[in-house]
Amino acid sequence: MIQLLTPTHWKDYELIDCGDFEKLERFGNLVLSRPEPQAVWKKVMSPEEWKKKAHITFRGRSATSGEWVRHNKSVPDRWNVNYQNDEVSINLRLGLTSFKHVGVFPEQAVNWDYISSSIKSFKTPSPKVLNLFAYTGAASLIAKAAGADTTHVDSIKQVVNWANENQELSKLKDVRWVVEDALKFVKRELKRGKKYNGIILDPPAYGHGPNGEKWKLEDHIQEMMQDVVQLLDPQEHFLILNTYSLGFSSVIVENLIKTSFPQVKNLETGELFLQATSGIKLPLGVFGKFRTTS
Known part of the structure; x- marks a missing residue:
């Protein structure tokens, strides 16, 4: 649906x-x-x-x-803003950048609610959550505030430093900060036999790793998905894939998830949008997400 x-x-x-x-x-x-x-x-x-x-x-x-x-x-x-739902509250430092961003993507608040409710529903104490392409860390902090042992991965050191500022503003601690190419990190975690109860992916259409690694969504997302699902704890897990690319539809995201993880259950796909008070809707990406339920 x-x-x-x-x-x-x-x-x-x-x-x-x-x-x-x-x-x-x-x-x-x-x-x-x-x-x-x-x-x-x-x-x-x-x-x-x-x-x-x-x-x-x-x-x-x-x-x-x-x-x-x-x-x-x-x-x-x-300047600072606050976000809270029925389960968690975080604070975010925003700023005026030369590339029009301010440090948060507001439509992602829908996914933040899914993250916190999933973690709160798990029986696993201190479930492990991995946030890839994690930007300034809102999703990481939501996971941490909900009780997760959280790992935050982004390829840009200045952005990870910004995320750490947000952690301090939110009066949280002990998020694991990793400055690395996301695909390389995932492959290393696979070799180590690591497992996560939650994985969040919000990949850009284009990007670069800290050592010049190139990321192009349509070229690398299938490999990423096939690796990432192997990191999921088989008993309790959630996964969110969000893409903001004009060429991607929710059907593409559905196919990516189903071919990478044929045993998927409770899969939801769709489109994120922001509702303007003027009455118009602004579409801002497509998502696929699933989780185990007790």
């Missing part, structure tokens, strides 16, 4: 409107206007409304970089 899922209870985040290849969002008390390649339709709100609401706007110099233009001099470079 294909599902459409959106976060519904994050008080510190709001998608206000999107269209004309842009999106208007509130993170805490700050409202940002920045590019969004998926928003190919017209904006619902008027340009005057956007201008009135936005504290800061990202202006691209190229496809990969640009600068933030402040409409209010008091806008900070860094």
